[in-house]
Amino acid sequence: MIEKFIKNEQFNFIRKQVAWIKDSTKQHLPPGVLASVYELSNEKISNCVTALTPEQKELMDFSSFKTVEAYEQALEQLPNYLLAFPTISxxxxxxxxxxxxxxxxxxxxxxxxxxxxxxxxxxxxxxxxxxxxxxxxxxxxxxxxxxxxxxxxxxxxxxxxxxxxxxxxxxxxxxxxxxxxxxxxxxxxxxxxxxxxxxxxxxxxxxxxxxxxxxx
Ligand SMILES: [Zn+2]
Incomplete structure (x- = not known):
């Protein structure tokens, strides 16, 4: 089992990267420009949480994705790994x-x-x-x-x-x-x-x- 490792603000950050990719894809950008948007977002996503296990790293590796759907599917998985706010007595x-x-x-x-x-x-x-x-x-x-x-x-x-x-x-x-x-x-x-x-x-x-x- 993969331990939970993503903080709420990190999840929001990843979600924004995916939204940026979705927007950019709609804009009919030259292929080279769109490729660099994907690349930059992939890098931001993979670097936003540090000290990961190999399995966790794999979940944060979006670099092989070619379609918005692939990004959205990967994003949908991430809430399973969100850390909860501590309970308070x-x-x-x-x-x-x-x-x-x-x-x-x-x-x-x-x-x-x-x-x-x-x-x-x-x-x-x-x-x-x-x-x-x-x-x-x-x-x-x-x-x-x-x-x-x-x-x-x-x-x-x-x-x-x-x-x-x-x-x-x-x-x-x-x-x-x-x-x-x-x-x-x-x-x-x-x-x-x-x-x-x-x-x-x-x-x-x-x-x-x-x-x-x-x-x-
Ligand atoms: Zn506010």
């Missing part, structure tokens, strides 16, 4: 957010944990947003404030255009010109985090934001 949650005594986990029964890069939910009574993520193999969580008003813009987490809201969190760092205040950092995030998780292909901004927020 109420106790763990209390440890992550010791100040939020009444905090409850969201209902996870309708959420596919294999399609999550991060878990986020809102407590609309307090306008608080919670984000959980496995950072350097450790589950971390931050509490943010979010604005109840939404607008159409680019989400800073998934870099896609959609309905977003402003969120911010207080860090431990003091403001440079006003040492009485802690620095607050924030940005725009998709209102619908299930959609955001379906679009995210790169975790660098999310990780940078979490590192900055968790800085002691």
């Amino acid at each position: 109420e106790q763990q949650l209390k440890k992550l957010f010791p100040k939020s005594k009444k905090l409850k986990l969201p209902d996870l029964s309708n959420i596919d944990l294999h399609r999550l890069t991060y878990l986020s939910w809102n407590d609309s009574r307090s306008n608080k947003k919670y984000i959980l993520y496995k950072l350097d193999s450790q589950l971390v969580g931050i509490e943010c404030s979010f604005s109840p008003s939404t607008k159409k813009n680019i989400c800073s987490i998934c870099h896609c255009h959609g309905e977003v809201t402003h969120f911010s969190t207080i860090t431990k760092a003091k403001k440079v010109n006003n040492p009485d205040y802690y620095k607050s950092i924030g940005n725009l995030i998709c209102v619908n985090s299930t959609e955001c998780n379906k679009n995210i292909t790169d975790v660098s901004y999310l990780e940078e934001f979490l590192r900055e927020s968790l800085k002691k």
Whole structure:
């Protein structure tokens, strides 16, 4: 049996490569140009997950495919190898957010944990947003404030255009010109985090934001 090895954001990345191939194939490009699109995508796909077993490597080797159908069939197999978001107990949650005594986990029964890069939910009574993520193999969580008003813009987490809201969190760092205040950092995030998780292909901004927020 092949062990699961693909993260949600990596799957999204591969899906985007296949979509690019599909689009390019429709565009009647000169054969040489189309061949280089295929080649470039194959390379990106085979390099997007590292430290693979020979069997896993084979699953990520799209280089022999000549048709869009072959790519789509290979892509359809990949959800079987998706890693699930870690399960969280109420106790763990209390440890992550010791100040939020009444905090409850969201209902996870309708959420596919294999399609999550991060878990986020809102407590609309307090306008608080919670984000959980496995950072350097450790589950971390931050509490943010979010604005109840939404607008159409680019989400800073998934870099896609959609309905977003402003969120911010207080860090431990003091403001440079006003040492009485802690620095607050924030940005725009998709209102619908299930959609955001379906679009995210790169975790660098999310990780940078979490590192900055968790800085002691
Ligand atoms: Zn997003």
